[in-house]
Amino acid sequence: MPRNRASRYGRYAGGPDPLAPPVDLSEALAAIGDDVMAGYTPERALREYLRRGSSSREGLDDLARRVNARRRDLLSRYRMDGTLQQVKELLDHAVDAERKQLLRDAMMDDDDRAFRELRLDNLSPSTAAAVNELTDYDWASTEARQDYEKIKDLLGRELLDQRFAGMKQALENATDSDRAAINAMLDDLNELLDKHRRGEDTPEDFDDFMAKHGDFFPENPRNVEELIDALAQRAAAAQRLMRSMSAEQREELMRLSAQAFGSPELMAQLDRLDSSLQALRPGENWTGGEQFTGEEGMGLGDGTGVLQDLAELDSLAEQLGQNYGGARLDDLDLDALSRQLGSEAAVNARTLAELEKALREGGFLRRDGSGDLRLSPQAMRRLGKALLADAAKQLSGRQGNRDTRLSGAAGEPTGASRPWQFGDSEPWDVTRTMLNAATRDPESARTSPLRPTEIPGQARDDGLPPDAAGSVTPPRFRIQLDDVEVVETEARTSSAVALLVDTSFSMAAEGRWVPMKRTALALHHLVSTRFRGDRLELISFGRWAQSREITELTALPPVREQGTNLHHGLLLANRFFRQHPSMQPVLLIVTDGEPTAHLTGGGDAWFDWPTAPETVALTVAELDKASRLGAAPIFFRLGDDPGLERFLGQLARRSGGRVVSPDLADLGSAVVGEYLTARFRRGWDLSDWLE
Structure with missing residues (x-):
């Protein structure tokens, strides 16, 4: 049996969480x-x-x-002068240590001491110049000599760290063999890049280079192009770093660079590397600069990293x-x-x-x-479903199911029955009909008792002999018309629904544009998914009225034009009702203003403000036609205009309709609820159609 092994678990770090739910x-x-x-x-x-x-x-x-x-x-x-500050601190420390040693050294010749002190006193105020002036100085202090050597080491590590991230730490306390390895790597790298520029390199050249010097490249490039990309980005950042300094700081660093590792050849190799990279990647930003204003000094390597961060x-x-x-x-x-x-x-x-x-x-x-x-239609359905669900939440307190109980072959059984009437086409309720006959004439039922049907040739289980046919004679009823009952059905009425929405510019200006469209989309989704037998006509009315598809209406931009042509909208609604004469008409009107335009005999829209008597007369006449077609209009008044409230109230009383004044946030639920109320004759529950 294999032994149980302890398991260790940690944070998944291989990309997106594989167990995360899909995006909503x-x-x-x-x-x-x-x-x-x-x-x-x-x-x-x-x-x-x-x-x-x-x-x-x-x-x-x-x-x-x-x-x-x-x-x-x-x-x-x-700030980007951190290396200069470090060099200055090391130089000051070395000079101070040397002066102290000169004072302590009693064996030193007075002339030699005076010459040394004179040389220290006359050092250039420029840090770079002072470092160069002390190149051949014979240090009396061991501590001072070590500080001065640290300057060379620091400069070498910083210059390399500019081009190869992490070199400053890796080469701390570097030996001569470490420096020799750096020189060998730079020689091989420059040779590889030169061959690549000439198009003479091969994949084997890159593999050989990485086999020898791969430890210098933690990015682990997979080919020479990735190697060049990594080097060029950092080299360009180093160039931008130099341009982020003042002219004096740049001059200081250029003069100090010759002291790097005590080897002027290092700077020559880095210059050659920069030239190759700039030729191979001219698209990098080699000339930019930044304005640093902080107090925390950065060395050349860290500063180059910051410049890379800025570029990123x-x-x-x-x-x-x-x-x-x-x-x-x-x-x-x-x-x-x-x-x-x-x-x-x-x-x-x-x-x-x-x-x-x-x-x-x-x-x-x-x-x-x-x-x-x-x-897409799929997106419209998703939006409509969501909007309808919002309407359902707002209507959750209103219960019932407003179906019309009518006779009709296409109806659904209710579980009840009723006496037959002339013209009924429903199927008979046989059980109720026979029970009515038996109850009315019990003697006829007793003369021929009802017995279980028997199988011919088998004995009866009630002890009575079978008749010649082997079955029981069924009872005989005398059924009269008064005995007949039919299965009761309820016919669900199909409706022709016209939703008229005001698209005058005031709807957009008052923030009613989107709620109006959300309302239309919710109603469209309800009708198209749950009441497919109904027909919905979406009619917009501004200066003119127009029947629109739902995608067209939802994408309709607000247009700055005057006119609320309810007259034209009612013309289109009545035409729609006449095209569906067998359906129950439902007329829903969403508006925030009185009608101010009407359609002329020539088909033009005539506008006037205040509302002209002719506009009112034509609008009322068309509303009367809708009433004669069986539509009781429901007006949804938006806003608190007292004049509009009076006007719509008069129209509703005249046409047998009514006015609803919903809050803007409740417009969708109000329209959907009134549609269901107008469609059915008893209670309804919207949640029945949201499953």
């Missing part, structure tokens, strides 16, 4: 749908949602603000801005985002990218014939 598109679709209904194109609505994010998730703008804040923090925290932050800002052609969230460098802002930011960005991909590739966004992005 409901919130994204709702937000995008609102923006589309407000007049945005679906493409712009998607962009805006990704930029805003949600209440529980950062958007692109939030991430971009954090990127900019980190950039400002780096610039305000550091600039690239992230461009990716998050998504302002270039063909921009997609797949372009985001999630590893860089995690390095700069933390893993949570990378998770948020990945989720946004998954949302974008799911919306584009999941059939929710579709391009039309002109190439424009549109909400």
